Amino acid sequence: MTVDQLDAAERCETLLQETLDAVRPAPVWQDAVPRAGARLPSPGREAGVLWYVTRGRDLLTIVSAARRAALVDVVERHWRRCGWTITSLNAGRELPGVAAITRDGYRLALRYGELGEARLTASSPGVAHSDRLSTPWGGERSPTAPVPHVCCPHWSAMF
Template sequence: MQAAAERSDAILDAVLREIRPELRWTHGPTTVGSCDVSRRRVVMTEISAERRGSLLGVVDRFWRESGYRMTVVNNDAEFPAIYARTSDGFGVRLRIGGEGQAFFQVDTPCVRESEVADSTSRATAPLYEGAEFIPRPNIHSDFWSAKGG
């Protein structure tokens, strides 16, 4: 499980490095199932309705170029989402929630049980103790938060 969690962090780190201008994010909760792990990143940058399509486009293109197979594309105007699968069976997703908050998640395939340490990836926004009560996005970006064409 630890190795799978580290692979999940690498997947999340790679996609977030690809997005320019940079999004500010914090760790969401890590959950451990009977044989799988889910890692989450919560974007704290405000993403305007006008910029959501741009964000999903960048992520979709990067995942396709990385050899991921797109499994679901939800083009909902308010709450769009994309889901994909890596060649080694990791499920990845980006979904837009309330107030344009973006959520990245990686779900591992079934792996051998072990302890799972917290992610060592350095968040670019403040951390929230326990990651249970993360506020709505509260960091302005001249690009990502822009309204209008």
């Protein structure tokens, strides 16, 4: 069976939900703008156009600067338990983040922005094109993550 963009989108959604389920207490989030498209193959490595999808979650919970590395650590540990390869880790920096790749080639990342906004993303490897792929909602959303505004006794704590 060939994986197409719709199957890949469903896999991305599952990866995101499993990651968020590993975070306790659970942060408040919203769907990020879904992306889908094509990219040219790498010379000498792949043949033909490769299609991809990216899905994401914008965290609406305020994660204080003091707790950002802890959230990155929770996500990193979950991904390692799943057997995925950590490809990038910036746990102690001003803008912490972590990225990983699954055994089946999906790439995940948790990144912080300048204003404390955080986005969790999952991107597919190259897959077959799908005419079945649809956007889960109508309307436009900003391609940047929103500024978090939901307080949490744990994640928003200053120490």
